[in-house]
Amino acid sequence: MEPGPDEKFPVICRLKRRNDFKRVYEKGVFTRGRAFYFHLLPRAKESLPRIGISLSSKWGGAIVRNRMKRLIREAFRRDKEFFAGYDIIVHPTRRCKKFSAIEIQQALRDDFSLATNAFLQQRDDHVSI
């Protein structure tokens, strides 16, 4: 019985270890979107994506940060297939403070597709050089 394309278990889909974060920061690629910044590191194809969220205390109070993390996690849970094959660290910008859940989901999709395109282009450039 395979996990299937359901909307469950973001448990093993999270970056947990300090080493995991370190690897993404050091070996991954940094891209800027309109509402979110990403650190990306590709993994094996079709494997489950893993997400980490980075929010400093300067971003807001504990309530605001918790809410942001929950909304991002919810959007990620809904669209796990879309992010498949990557380790992702998300940095929300101040712009998404006012966003609702739907807006967050839309912005996350848009910015992520932009990021992957840029990433693939960068890699192709590297290969061509």
Add this chain to the structure above:
RNA sequence: AGAGAGGGCUAGAGGGCCGCACGGGAAGGAAAAUUCCGUGAGGAAAGUCCGGACUCUAUAGGGCAGACCACUGAGGAAAUCUCAGCAGGGGAGACUCUGGGAAAGUGCAACAGAGAGUAGACCGCCUAAGGUGUAUAACCGGUAAGGGUGAAACGGUGGUGUAAGAGACCACCAGCGGUCCGGGUGACCGGGCCGGCUCGGUAAACCCUGGUCAGAGCAAGGUCAAAUAAGAGGGCGCGUUGAGGGUUGCCCGCCCAAGCCUUCGGGUAGACCGCACAGAUAGAUGGCCCCCCACGACAGAAUCCGGCUUAUUGCCCUCUCUUUGC
């Protein structure tokens, strides 16, 4: 109706789908996944301002220094805690704020002002006695009632008195000290008598009196695993003339003592316990829809309790003042 004072309660409710953390059960050799059930943020979780519990390092003793607290009674493990009271200040009032000692000593009070603490004479007032003398009143002189300065000027009012005045003297009042009586557990209150006639402010200045106090803090601390275990420079000392360490900050005294201190360089940063009838270690409470209402404010546990302070939604009760009407 408006303005205010005190106290209390509350912190969206119900339903559907999906999802998260922990615990328990089913099936399974075990783990993961699956499925069922239960539990799952606050009145301030916040600030870290007080006090503890707990843990480690210590602890023969003495002195000095330091920190904190301070009306009375009760509660409390304790507290910059709570309740009730007392005194003083603020307010028109409901009510509220503050709380040892200034008569043990030292210091401070800018500017202004004559004078800022046994001080003082700028303007003013006086010519009785004494001196100079131009014989008015100028000066020496006397005085501190009035003006003026200041936050504050050494009691207030009235009278006697006097050259003018002054607790110099008298009456009343305010205040101080002593003593006696009565009330109260007490802080204190009320009254009588006597005294000197007035003795200021500041202790959130030093200080005095009384009381309390070892230091650090769960990133405390403990167990396991892994890694380096290799060095280089500088300083002091090597058996009683002893470097260094411990003993609260300092001193005395005491104890240990052959290696110690410091700078650079190198390595690991995982798991479990601590840890909870919510409870993790990238850190759990969310999303969508229906519906009702006041249309949802401040805001998220990280060792745990008792308080304080600050932020903030809606409502209720009691009371005060002002205005208008009956």
Add this chain to the structure above:
RNA sequence: GCCAGCGUAGCUCAAUCCGGCAGAGCAACUGAUUUGUAAUCAGUAGGUUGCCAGUUCGACUCUGGCCGCUGGCU
């Protein structure tokens, strides 16, 4: 999470211990000098002393509470 420290002119800092007119340098502005600019000289302005209470006659200073910033401890 726990524990410390700091907020003064646009900037860097004094004055705070022990309360008594809030100052210096750079920067800014105006004038002089120069054909013009820089440098130089003379002058001017700029402050809720982070905020709010309290003690005091009087607070940058003392006391308490908030706000912001910085650092240390795994």
